[in-house]
Amino acid sequence: MSYERRGGHYGGRRRQRDDYDDRRHQQQETPDEIIKNAIIKFGEVDANEELLRLEKQIRDHVPRSIPVLSEAFRVSVTEQPYKIPHYATLLRVLHNKSDAPTEDEIPLGRLILEDFWKGFQGYVDKLAWREARLCIHFFAHLTVAKLISADSMLALLQSFTAVLDEFGVSNGRAKKAALCAGEGLLIGGLVLKPHSPTSTNEIINAIQTYTDTTNSQKWLVAPITSLTSESTPLTPPETSIEFLEMLLTTLRKLDESDYVETGDCLPRPYEIYVPFSPDVLRPYDLPLVLVPPEAIEMDALSPITAEGETPVKKDEWPEFFIRLFPSDVSPDFTNPVGYMIRTTILDIVDIFEVNRKECARLLLEYPKWNLPGTFKPKPGSTVTVEPAPGKDWQLESTIIETIISTYLLLPESSRKSIYYISLITEICKLSPSTVGPAVGKSIRRLYSSLSEGLDVEAARKFAEWFSVHMSNFGFQWVWKEWVPDLSLPIQHPRRAFMRRAIEFEIRLAYHDRILKTLPEAMQSPEAYVIPESGPSPFFDYEDPTHPHHDAAQAILNLFRGRAKAEDVITHLDTLRTTLDSSEEEGHVGNVDSLVRSIAVQSLLHIGARSFSHLLNAIERYLPLLRALAGVNSSTSAAASSGTTSSSNPEARMEILSAAAAFWKHNRQMVAIVFDKLMQYQIVDPTDIVSWTFLNGAGVGQLSELGGPMNLSAFEWDLLRAAIDKANGRVVAARRKVMQLRKEADDKRAQDNAAVNHMDVDVEHKPEETPVDDPQLITALKAYSSLIKEQKMALSRTLEGFVESLAPPPTARHPNPQARTVVSESAWESRAAWERDEWNAWETWGWYKQFCRSYAPYLGTYAETLYTVSFARFDGVNDPGADALKRIWNIATGQDA
Known part of the structure; x- marks a missing residue:
C-alpha cells in the first residue's frame, strides 16, 4: 500500500513538472x-x-511600430470586410492627438494611414483585385469621415475607370476595375458628389458605357434566357441580373438622392465624432496610382497557333445572379442595401474558402455588423429590435440565395462546386431549424424554374447539389410533390432532373435505399425515374445459352490465370480464325468486332470488382488493348506525344462500344473506363467525341426508346472529359518544352561563360535558342502533335453539334425539331412540346455551354473551325444555322 501511495505521489509530481516544462x-x-x-x-x-x-492599448504599445499597426489594419480590412466601418472609426479615434500634444506632433492615425497606403499600392501592383477593392472601401469610409480628401479619392476611383478605356481590355479585368470604382463611389458618394458632381457622373457613365458593350455576352451566360435573341428574355429581369448591372442600378438610385440613402445601407459609427477642421488636421491626399497591365497567365490560355488569334482567359464572362425569394424575404436586386449585403456575403464566402466551418459561423453572425432592423431576429431571441422600414429580411434565405446564385454562375463558378455544397451543409448543421426551410424553398424555386428556361448547365449543377445535400440529411425529400410531373414528356427538364438527381443519389448510397425513399408512382419502370436494378455490370456472354459463351469463358479463364498478354493475343487470333471459318463469307469485319467485344468485356468483367481490379487488369493487358485497337506502339513519336497513331479508328470505336455495353447500367463507370482508356492511350479524345455523338444516347434508362439523337448531361460529361484531356495534355507538353528550353539556354550560357572566361546573363529569348537538343526536339514534336489532337477534338465536337442541330436530310440522327425550337414563337408554345422538341432544346443548351466553356480554345482556332463547320451555311436562309453562328460569334468575340 505504501509503495502504491509513493508511486502515485511521485507520479503526480512528475506530471506537474512535465506540465510546467510544457508551459x-x-x-x-x-x-x-x-x-x-x-x-x-x-x-x-x-x-x-x-x-x-x-x-x-495601441497608444500605450511600446516600442511603437507603425508597420506592425498598419499591417494589422490591412489584414483586418482585407480579411474581415464586414468590420471595415469599425476600423475606419478606430483610425478616426487614433487621429486624435495625445493628451499633451506638441506643435509638430503627427497623429498616430495619420502615420498608420500613410503606411497602410504602401500596402494598398502593393496590392495594386500585384493586381490583387479583391484586396485592392476592400482597401478602397476603407478609403471611402475615411473620406466620409473627412480623413481623406475628396479630390484624391475621386482621382483614385478615376484611375480604375481608366482601365475600362484600355484597348482590348479583357472582361475580367474591366469587371474588377469597375467594381473597385463603383463600390468606392457607392460608399463615399455622400461626400464625393457634393464636391464634384461631374466627376461622379463620369464614373457612372464609364461603367455604363462598358457594360453596354457586353450585351451579347450577357445573353449567352444568362441562367434563364431564350435561344433566339437577347431582346426576348424568358422571364422578367427581376429574376436574374448581371453583377455590373446590379451595381449600376444601385449607383443610379443612390445618385438620385445624392447618396443620402447610403446611411440606410451601411453602419457609419464614425459619424458620432465631429470632423476635424482643416486648420487642425488637413485631410490626407492619397498619392496618384496607376493600375498596371495584367500579366498573361500562359497556362490558362490555349496555345497560339499560326492563325494568330489572341485567346481570352476563362473568367471572361459577365456574372449573372439568379433570384429565388420575394422582396419581403430577401433584398431585391434594385435595393442599394441588398447590393451591399450580397457583396459582403460574397466576400466572406470567397475569403473563408479555406475554412468552411468558420465561414458558416460568420455568415450566421453577419447581422451584428449591420444596422439594427436589417434582418429578422433569431427565433427565441430576447433582444427586441424594431424592424427597419423596407428591410426586416430573413438572414438564412438571403445567405442561401446568394451562395446558390454564385454556385450557378455560368459557364462555371469561381470556386469548386463541392465548396459551395459543403458550405450550405455546414450552415444547415449550425441552425437546422432556420436554414432548413430556406434550403427547401430554394430547391422548389429552382425546380419550378426548370420549366421557365433554366440553363442546362445550371440544371446539372442543381441536380448535383440536390443529391449531395440529400445524402447529408438522410435522403429525405417530399418526392410526392413532383409526382404530377410524371405526366410531362419524358425529356422534359423536370423529368430529366429527377433522373439525374436519383442517379447521383444512387452513386452516393445504394439503389435499394434510394428506391425506398420514392413514392410508389416513381418506382415503376414506366416512370423512368429510377432503374429497375442497381448499377451492376452487364456481361453479354454470361448466359450459357449464348452462342459465344464458351469462347468468352475461355478468355476469362486466361485472364483469371494471369496469362501473358502475348498468349491472350495468340488465343484471340485462333478464335478469330475459328469464328471466321464458321461465319458466312464476307463477314470478316463482323468477326473482328465480335472478338474485340468478347475480349474487352471479359477484361472488364475481371476488373468489375473494384477500381483497383480495373486498373490492374488494364495495366497488365495494355499490349492486348493496343493490339485490339490497332495501335502501333513501336512508333516512338506516337508514344512520346501521347497519341495512339492508329490506322484503325473503327477498332477503337468498337472498344468504346463494348465498354459502354458492359456498363450500360452504370453510366458513371462508362465515364471512368473511357477516361482510363484515354489515359493509357488506347483511344484518343477525338474517338470519345465521335463515339458520343454517334452512340452516346444508347446508354442508360432511355436507350430502348430510340428516337433522334440528343445530348443529355451524361453525353456532355463524356465530351467535357475528352476535351479537358486534350487541353491538359497540351498544357503539360508546353510546360515541358519551356522547361527544356530554359535548361538549354542555361547550359549554353554556362558554356559561353567558360569559353570566354566571363560572366554572362543566362536569360535568353526562346526564339534565339537553336533547337539542337534531342530531348527538346522530341518535346517540340510531341507538343505539335498534341496541338493537332486538341484541334481535332474541338473540331469534331463542333461538327457533332452542327450535325445534330442543323442536320442535312441524310443525317444519321435526323432531328427536324432542332430548327423549330429556335424560332421566335417556339418558347411560347412549349406546352405542346413532346420528347423530340425537348431533346433538341437540351442539345442547344449544351452547344451554348460548349462554346462559352471553351471560348479561349475556340478563339485560337476560330478561322479554321468556322471554315470547316459553318462555311456551307454562308448565304443560306436556315434558322438553325443562324442560331449556331450567332452563339459561335459571341463566344469567339466576333459578334458586332
Whole structure:
C-alpha cells in the first residue's frame, strides 16, 4: 500500500513538472503580436465598448511600430470586410492627438494611414483585385469621415475607370476595375458628389458605357434566357441580373438622392465624432496610382497557333445572379442595401474558402455588423429590435440565395462546386431549424424554374447539389410533390432532373435505399425515374445459352490465370480464325468486332470488382488493348506525344462500344473506363467525341426508346472529359518544352561563360535558342502533335453539334425539331412540346455551354473551325444555322 501511495505521489509530481516544462517551452507572443492580434479581433464582442480600450492599448504599445499597426489594419480590412466601418472609426479615434500634444506632433492615425497606403499600392501592383477593392472601401469610409480628401479619392476611383478605356481590355479585368470604382463611389458618394458632381457622373457613365458593350455576352451566360435573341428574355429581369448591372442600378438610385440613402445601407459609427477642421488636421491626399497591365497567365490560355488569334482567359464572362425569394424575404436586386449585403456575403464566402466551418459561423453572425432592423431576429431571441422600414429580411434565405446564385454562375463558378455544397451543409448543421426551410424553398424555386428556361448547365449543377445535400440529411425529400410531373414528356427538364438527381443519389448510397425513399408512382419502370436494378455490370456472354459463351469463358479463364498478354493475343487470333471459318463469307469485319467485344468485356468483367481490379487488369493487358485497337506502339513519336497513331479508328470505336455495353447500367463507370482508356492511350479524345455523338444516347434508362439523337448531361460529361484531356495534355507538353528550353539556354550560357572566361546573363529569348537538343526536339514534336489532337477534338465536337442541330436530310440522327425550337414563337408554345422538341432544346443548351466553356480554345482556332463547320451555311436562309453562328460569334468575340 505504501509503495502504491509513493508511486502515485511521485507520479503526480512528475506530471506537474512535465506540465510546467510544457508551459515554459510554449512560444510566448511578442508585444507586437499581442497588439496585432488585438486589432484583428477588434469587435468580436462589442465594437463600441472595445473601441476606446483598444485605442489606449495601441497608444500605450511600446516600442511603437507603425508597420506592425498598419499591417494589422490591412489584414483586418482585407480579411474581415464586414468590420471595415469599425476600423475606419478606430483610425478616426487614433487621429486624435495625445493628451499633451506638441506643435509638430503627427497623429498616430495619420502615420498608420500613410503606411497602410504602401500596402494598398502593393496590392495594386500585384493586381490583387479583391484586396485592392476592400482597401478602397476603407478609403471611402475615411473620406466620409473627412480623413481623406475628396479630390484624391475621386482621382483614385478615376484611375480604375481608366482601365475600362484600355484597348482590348479583357472582361475580367474591366469587371474588377469597375467594381473597385463603383463600390468606392457607392460608399463615399455622400461626400464625393457634393464636391464634384461631374466627376461622379463620369464614373457612372464609364461603367455604363462598358457594360453596354457586353450585351451579347450577357445573353449567352444568362441562367434563364431564350435561344433566339437577347431582346426576348424568358422571364422578367427581376429574376436574374448581371453583377455590373446590379451595381449600376444601385449607383443610379443612390445618385438620385445624392447618396443620402447610403446611411440606410451601411453602419457609419464614425459619424458620432465631429470632423476635424482643416486648420487642425488637413485631410490626407492619397498619392496618384496607376493600375498596371495584367500579366498573361500562359497556362490558362490555349496555345497560339499560326492563325494568330489572341485567346481570352476563362473568367471572361459577365456574372449573372439568379433570384429565388420575394422582396419581403430577401433584398431585391434594385435595393442599394441588398447590393451591399450580397457583396459582403460574397466576400466572406470567397475569403473563408479555406475554412468552411468558420465561414458558416460568420455568415450566421453577419447581422451584428449591420444596422439594427436589417434582418429578422433569431427565433427565441430576447433582444427586441424594431424592424427597419423596407428591410426586416430573413438572414438564412438571403445567405442561401446568394451562395446558390454564385454556385450557378455560368459557364462555371469561381470556386469548386463541392465548396459551395459543403458550405450550405455546414450552415444547415449550425441552425437546422432556420436554414432548413430556406434550403427547401430554394430547391422548389429552382425546380419550378426548370420549366421557365433554366440553363442546362445550371440544371446539372442543381441536380448535383440536390443529391449531395440529400445524402447529408438522410435522403429525405417530399418526392410526392413532383409526382404530377410524371405526366410531362419524358425529356422534359423536370423529368430529366429527377433522373439525374436519383442517379447521383444512387452513386452516393445504394439503389435499394434510394428506391425506398420514392413514392410508389416513381418506382415503376414506366416512370423512368429510377432503374429497375442497381448499377451492376452487364456481361453479354454470361448466359450459357449464348452462342459465344464458351469462347468468352475461355478468355476469362486466361485472364483469371494471369496469362501473358502475348498468349491472350495468340488465343484471340485462333478464335478469330475459328469464328471466321464458321461465319458466312464476307463477314470478316463482323468477326473482328465480335472478338474485340468478347475480349474487352471479359477484361472488364475481371476488373468489375473494384477500381483497383480495373486498373490492374488494364495495366497488365495494355499490349492486348493496343493490339485490339490497332495501335502501333513501336512508333516512338506516337508514344512520346501521347497519341495512339492508329490506322484503325473503327477498332477503337468498337472498344468504346463494348465498354459502354458492359456498363450500360452504370453510366458513371462508362465515364471512368473511357477516361482510363484515354489515359493509357488506347483511344484518343477525338474517338470519345465521335463515339458520343454517334452512340452516346444508347446508354442508360432511355436507350430502348430510340428516337433522334440528343445530348443529355451524361453525353456532355463524356465530351467535357475528352476535351479537358486534350487541353491538359497540351498544357503539360508546353510546360515541358519551356522547361527544356530554359535548361538549354542555361547550359549554353554556362558554356559561353567558360569559353570566354566571363560572366554572362543566362536569360535568353526562346526564339534565339537553336533547337539542337534531342530531348527538346522530341518535346517540340510531341507538343505539335498534341496541338493537332486538341484541334481535332474541338473540331469534331463542333461538327457533332452542327450535325445534330442543323442536320442535312441524310443525317444519321435526323432531328427536324432542332430548327423549330429556335424560332421566335417556339418558347411560347412549349406546352405542346413532346420528347423530340425537348431533346433538341437540351442539345442547344449544351452547344451554348460548349462554346462559352471553351471560348479561349475556340478563339485560337476560330478561322479554321468556322471554315470547316459553318462555311456551307454562308448565304443560306436556315434558322438553325443562324442560331449556331450567332452563339459561335459571341463566344469567339466576333459578334458586332
